[in-house]
Structure formats: C-alpha cells, structure tokens
Amino acid sequence: MTPTRAARGTVLAAATLTIMAPALIAPSLPAMEQVYGSPLLVRLTMTITSLAVAVTAPLSGLAADRAGRRPLLVASLLLYTVSGTAGYFTTDLILLLVTRTLLGVAVGGIMTSVNATITDWFDGPARASFLGLQQVFASLSGVVFLPVAGMLATIGWRVPFWLYGVAAVVALFALAAVHDRPRASAPAVVTQRAMTGPVLGICVLALVATTLFYMAPTQVPFLLAEQGIGPVLVGVVVAGGTATSMLGGYGFPALRRRLDPAAVNALCVGLLGGGWLLVGSTGTATGIAAGLLVGGLGVGFAIPNLTLRLSDLAPPAARGRVFGGLVSGIFLGQFVSPLVVQPLVRTVGVADAFTWTGALMVAGAAVARITHKERTVR
Numbered sequence: 377m378t379p380t381r382a383a384r385g386t387v388l389a390a391a392t393l394t395i396m397a398p399a400l401i402a403p404s405l406p407a408m409e410q411v412y413g414s415p416l417l418v419r420l421t422m423t424i425t426s427l428a429v430a431v432t433a434p435l436s437g438l439a440a441d442r443a444g445r446r447p448l449l450v451a452s453l454l455l456y457t458v459s460g461t462a463g464y465f466t467t468d469l470i471l472l473l474v475t476r477t478l479l480g481v482a483v484g485g486i487m488t489s490v491n492a493t494i495t496d497w498f499d500g501p502a503r504a505s506f507l508g509l510q511q512v513f514a515s516l517s518g519v520v521f522l523p524v525a526g527m528l529a530t531i532g533w534r535v536p537f538w539l540y541g542v543a544a545v546v547a548l549f550a551l552a553a554v555h556d557r558p559r560a561s562a563p564a565v566v567t568q569r570a571m572t573g574p575v576l577g578i579c580v581l582a583l584v585a586t587t588l589f590y591m592a593p594t595q596v597p598f599l600l601a602e603q604g605i606g607p608v609l610v611g612v613v614v615a616g617g618t619a620t621s622m623l624g625g626y627g628f629p630a631l632r633r634r635l636d637p638a639a640v641n642a643l644c645v646g647l648l649g650g651g652w653l654l655v656g657s658t659g660t661a662t663g664i665a666a667g668l669l670v671g672g673l674g675v676g677f678a679i680p681n682l683t684l685r686l687s688d689l690a691p692p693a694a695r696g697r698v699f700g701g702l703v704s705g706i707f708l709g710q711f712v713s714p715l716v717v718q719p720l721v722r723t724v725g726v727a728d729a730f731t732w733t734g735a736l737m738v739a740g741a742a743v744a745r746i747t748h749k750e751r752t753v754r
Contacts, residue, residue: 380553383554384506390489390490392516392520393546397479398426402522403522404536421472421473423711424477425476427708428478428479429484433484434704436448436452436484437697438697441694445489445696446554448488452481453544453550454544454547459479459540460537460541463534463537464538480707483707487703491687491695493554493556495687496556496557496692501633503684504628504684508627508628510625511624511679512626514625515625518615522618525539575686575689575698576701579705582705582706583705587710588652590709592671595714595717595721595729596610596613596668614668617675624672624673627677632680637684638744639745643741646741648675651667652667652734655667655730656731656732659727682702686702717729
C-alpha cells in the first residue's frame with residue numbers, strides 16, 4: 377500500500393527537525409554565557425545534544441525494530457517538544473544540560489524511525505528518490521530555522537527554544553497519518569544480524585565524512601574572522617554549504633541512476649575534498665564561500681547514498697538497528713570534529729588544516745575509484 381500524501385509529508389517534516397537541532401541555540405550562546413558565566417558548560421549545551429544522539433541512537437534502532445517505527449516516531453517527537461522548549465523555562469545550567477541531553481535522545485529516535493519508515497515504504501528508484509527528498513528537507517531546516525533562531529535571539533536569548541515546539545504539530549500528524557508496514561515476528565527480529573562488516577564500514581564512512589564536513593561550522597568562522605568578516609556574513613557563508621547540500625539531495629536520484637554506490641561515494645569525498653582545498657588555498661571570503669558550496673554538494677549526495685546502500689544491506693527486521701548505527705556515526709562525527717581537527721589547526725593554522733584535509737580526501741577518492749574499477753574488471 378502506497379503511503380498517503382499526508383504520511384509522506386509528515387515524515388519529511390520530521391526530517392527537518394533533526395540535523396540542525398543542536399545548533400538552533402547557537403545565536404543565543406553569547407547571551408547565555410553572560411547569564412551563566414561558564415563558557416565551557418554553555419558551549420556544552422550545544423555539543424552534548426550530538427553526543428547524546430550518537431550514544432542512544434542504537435537503542436532507538438532496537439526500539440524501532442521491536443516496538444515499531446510509528447510508536448518510536450511519535451514518542452520521540454513528543455520528547456523533542458518537551459525537552460527542547462524546556463530551555464525557555466529552565467534557569468539552572470545543569471538542568472539545561474539534562475534537557476539538551478534528552479533532546480539528543482529524541483533526535484536519534486526521530487532520525488532512526490524516519491529512515492526505517494522510508495525504507496519500509498519504498499523500493500528501487502522510488503526509495504532513492506524519496507531519500508534524496510529527505511536530504512532536501514533536512515538541509516532546508518538549516519536554511520530556514522537558523523536565520524529564524526537568529527532573529528528570535530534578538531528578542532531574547534530564551535525565545536529560540538520555542539522553535540522546538542514545532543515537533544508537537546508534527547507528532548499530531550504522525551499519530552493521524554503514519555502507519556507501519558507489517559514487520560517480521562519478534563523471534564526473527566532477535567536472530568537477524570544487523571551490524572555486518574559492510575554495514576559497519578558505511579557507518580564509519582559516515583562518521584569520517586561528518587567529522588571533516590563539520591570543519592565548516594566549527595573552523596570557518598575563525599578563518600573569516602582573521603579577514604575582518606562580521607558575524608552576519610559569517611552566518612551567510614556557512615549556510616551556503618547547507619543550501620548546496622539541499623541541491624545535492626534534490627539531484628541524487630538522477631546521479632544514482634548513472635553511477636553505482638561506490639562511484640557516488642568517491643565523487644562525494646572528492647567534492648568535499650575539492651571544496652576544502654578551495655577554502656584553505658584561496659585566502660579570500662569569495663573562495664571560502666565557493667569551497668563551502670562545493671563541499672556541501674558532496675555531502676548532499678553522500679547522506680542519501682549511504683542511507684540507500686544501508687537499506688539494501690539491512691534485513692527488514694533489523695533496519696532500525698542498522699539506521700541507528702548510521703545516525704550514531706553522523707552525530708559522533710559532529711561531536712568529535714573540533715576535538716580531532718584542533719591539534720592540526722594548532723600545528724599548521726586554520727587555512728592549511730583545510731588544505732591538508734582537502735588534499736587527502738581528493739587523493740583518497742581517486743585511489744578508491746581506481747581500486748574499485750580494477751576489482752570490477754577482474
């Protein structure tokens with residue numbers, strides 16, 4: 377049975393609530409630091425959400441396989457609403473960190489259930505097309521919600537927390553319109569192996585790619601600040617990568633019809649590497665912006681491609697656990713990116729850090745493509 381338009385729209389709406397959830401309070405961080413007087417803990421209110429997603433997403437995957445996609449989606453949307461908007465009322469910094477941790481649990485549940493639901497609903501080209509559309513909507517959230525959060529932060533630093541309340545509306549639509557496909561019996565769910573070697577490899581690739589892509593929001597502002605660029609223009613430049621990520625998701629189905637998954641992966645890594653070479657080597661705001669646009673396009677192709685590949689590898693009764701691993705890889709990459717990259721930045725500087733990582737990615741993509749072609753010929 378084909379899912380209704382309302383069901384498809386609800387799943388896409390849920391996708392917009394995920395990737396940018398930790399960063400929605402970024403415009404409020406300076407004011408929060410003035411209020412609470414603890415720079416480290418204030419910054420942790422944003423990063424702890426990503427860490428919570430990475431840690432708990434595998435458990436969400438198990439819940440999706442055992443309890444069903446729809447129950448997990450609805451419960452996660454409600455938790456997202458409560459834990460997200462709680463920041464508006466919370467006056468204690470430790471309690472705020474707790475609510476941000478619970479928000480991460482909710483995001484992991486939403487992403488896992490959405491991916492598993494899409495994979496249950498569609499097969500073949502239709503699955504590739506809808507996964508590309510999902511990436512479009514996930515990227516659109518960065519283009520829309522971050523500027524709105526910035527405007528709301530001018531009213532008061534707590535006001536952006538109300539944006540998380542949108543999830544309550546999505547939860548109502550999920551209750552009314554989204555329905556699970558029949559699933560395997562409980563014994564089958566227990567016995568089917570989820571995390572095979574190829575699946576783990578894709579999750580690791582997602583972790584590495586996200587770690588390198590997240591150099592954009594964590595390092596580019598400092599690179600632009602060295603050139604005297606103000607915060608408003610910094611936000612516009614960084615958002616450019618999100619915009620082209622959206623375009624990549626839109627063009628993914630056509631790309632996938634022409635290239636096999638390995639070729640798409642190589643192209644994605646090559647685009648990200650080429651973009652980072654531009655960021656590091658041009659020395660101008662225009663060159664940095666162009667590099668972010670190129671890198672964002674690579675990520676826009678990468679996420680639906682990895683998701684589609686996992687959907688082909690995962691047994692139907694184990695899809696929740698498999699996608700939980702993917703979600704963990706993506707958000708763990710967000711969390712560790714500044715920790716991994718900072719030693720390189722201290723050694724060679726921000727610009728050269730982009731240049732070196734870009735060169736390594738381009739070289740790695742070329743080697744992977746040549747090796748794959750040789751294996752195919754044999």
